[in-house]
Amino acid sequence: MARYFIEVSYKGARYAGFQVQDNVLTIQSEVEKALAVYFRQPVALSGSSRTDSGVHARQNFFQFDGDFAVPDRAMYNLNAILPGDIAINSIRKMRDDAHCRFDAIAREYEYTIYKMKDPFIADRAYFFPYTVDEGVLQEAASVIKEYTDFTSFSKRNTQVKTFNCKIIYSEWERRDDCLVYRVKANRFLRGMVRGLTGTMLRVGRGKMTIDDLRRVIEAKDCTGADFSVPGHGLLLVKVEYPEGYFEKV
Structure with missing residues (x-):
């Protein structure tokens, strides 16, 4: 076998x-x-x-x-x-x-949003026609790196032993007319990237403050997070294994 x-x-x-x-x-x-x-x-x-x-x-x-x-x-x-x-x-x-x-040591995800209607990316990015403060978004992404317990960003009825995740990077990047949230961690919880993205977008629109974001994270309660962004804007970019992993047969 x-x-x-x-x-x-x-x-x-x-x-x-x-x-x-x-x-x-x-x-x-x-x-x-x-x-x-x-x-x-x-x-x-x-x-x-x-x-x-x-x-x-x-x-x-x-x-x-x-x-x-x-x-x-x-x-x-x-x-x-x-x-x-x-x-x-x-x-x-x-x-x-x-x-x-x-054996995987990390996963990388991207979530893409766009402001101007574009039929060529509509099936792989989230149409979000609102003004957001990109500087505040970047600050929110940096705050996320300070934490390891992401209970607030895990959907309910998930069977995991721990809600701890080690964030390797968390950042927003502009690509032409799109904004892309890039995040890499050793593991992710069910719905976590969408929860992070939706909640940060509320911060970027001024509906929440950075301090509000911290309170959501520290509350360890998923009712404070926003999971409403759709799945089609999310891309699993890479599953990472230890160096030389595929050479050891």
């Missing part, structure tokens, strides 16, 4: 999320369906980073164990089976104890 990692990218607009769920279309269900067609047997996947409904990914990973050969042409053939909004970028044979979720 050999272990393999599958690197995928996808547009999440049509999907109810990353992880398989009953009676809905997900990224995992589509990839498992393609694997079953190609290998002519069921192939169970485990994922690295779960993304919510509508969220996109430039890089995410699945793993599976198989006692069958995975030929070099498998990636090409699987991509021919998969729908156009999901792509397999690599299939790597890994060590038997490798784990795509628990």
